Amino acid sequence: MPSEETNLIEIHSYPTPNGVKIMILLEELQVPWRHVDVNIRLGEQFTANYIALSPNNKIPAMLDPNGPGGQPLALMESNAILWYLAEKHGAFLPQDAAARYDCLQWMLFQSSHVGPMIGQANHFNNHSDVQYGRDRYNHEVTRLYRVIDTRLASNEWMAGGSYGLADIALHPWCRNRQHVQIDESSHPHFMRWFDAVDARPAVERANAQAKEIRARMDRASDRGEKIDLYNTRDNLERLSRAVSAS
Numbered sequence: 374m375p376s377e378e379t380n381l382i383e384i385h386s387y388p389t390p391n392g393v394k395i396m397i398l399l400e401e402l403q404v405p406w407r408h409v410d411v412n413i414r415l416g417e418q419f420t421a422n423y424i425a426l427s428p429n430n431k432i433p434a435m436l437d438p439n440g441p442g443g444q445p446l447a448l449m450e451s452n453a454i455l456w457y458l459a460e461k462h463g464a465f466l467p468q469d470a471a472a473r474y475d476c477l478q479w480m481l482f483q484s485s486h487v488g489p490m491i492g493q494a495n496h497f498n499n500h501s502d503v504q505y506g507r508d509r510y511n512h513e514v515t516r517l518y519r520v521i522d523t524r525l526a527s528n529e530w531m532a533g534g535s536y537g538l539a540d541i542a543l544h545p546w547c548r549n550r551q552h553v554q555i556d557e558s559s560h561p562h563f564m565r566w567f568d569a570v571d572a573r574p575a576v577e578r579a580n581a582q583a584k585e586i587r588a589r590m591d592r593a594s595d596r597g598e599k600i601d602l603y604n605t606r607d608n609l610e611r612l613s614r615a616v617s618a619s
């Protein structure tokens with residue numbers, strides 16, 4: 374439900390899986406929100422204003438003008454943002470304590486394993502010809518899909534017995550599977566779950582919006598001066614410049 378009004382929850386982001394998961398939750402909650410484009414292909418994550426919201430210069434960040442105590446709240450880390458929004462609106466997070474910890478552990482599994490390993494696999498598959506790196510991360514991603522399929526063999530949803538934050542955090546990461554051999558016959562439980570989440574109207578809406586936003590931001594980066602996201606030395610310099618300017 375993106376809107377142009379002010380006083381809305383702002384998602385400062387680019388529609389990668391970490392950005393899309395927030396859009397999915399906001400659509401599930403039917404909370405009005407606004408996307409503020411932070412074009413990581415143009416280096417906008419290194420501006421002093423953005424770093425004030427998101428000190429690790431990564432997307433997404435959230436700004437809720439009406440946070441705890443009625444004060445504005447800025448947050449980085451996509452799963453912290455999911456947790457905050459779910460608590461604020463009292464949905465998609467189990468009430469029962471054991472089920473909440475179950476949800477938390479699978480969200481941490483996503484942010485500490487699935488996201489970083491798929492990120493590294495994409496890097497070596499698309500931006501390097503180092504076979505060792507490709508093998509290492511593709512094998513790790515394959516192993517993680519096995520963990521997910523095994524989990525879903527005895528659970529309808531990733532955590533807590535019902536659809537919720539753990540599914541929302543994980544699902545956008547599992548869309549592009551071109552470098553791993555995952556199909557109905559080898560991972561039937563994963564496929565059943567992926568299709569069930571994919572068919573939810575809120576997920577369809579968020580994905581349609583992500584497609585539009587991505588097209589708009591890609592047009593902007595095709596016109597602008599793109600940076601090499603993978604150049605860690607340049608990124609350190611960009612960060613130092615932004616921090617000294619603030």
Ligand SMILES: N[C@@H](CCC(=O)N[C@@H](CS)C(=O)NCC(=O)O)C(=O)O
Pocket residue numbers: 389390391392413418430431432433449450451452484488602608
């Ligand atoms: N653990 C973080 C990961 C955030 C992250 O890695 N964001 C990437 C895009 S998915 C980014 O901002 N990359 C830009 C850069 O590295 O400069 C989260 O879940 O929010």
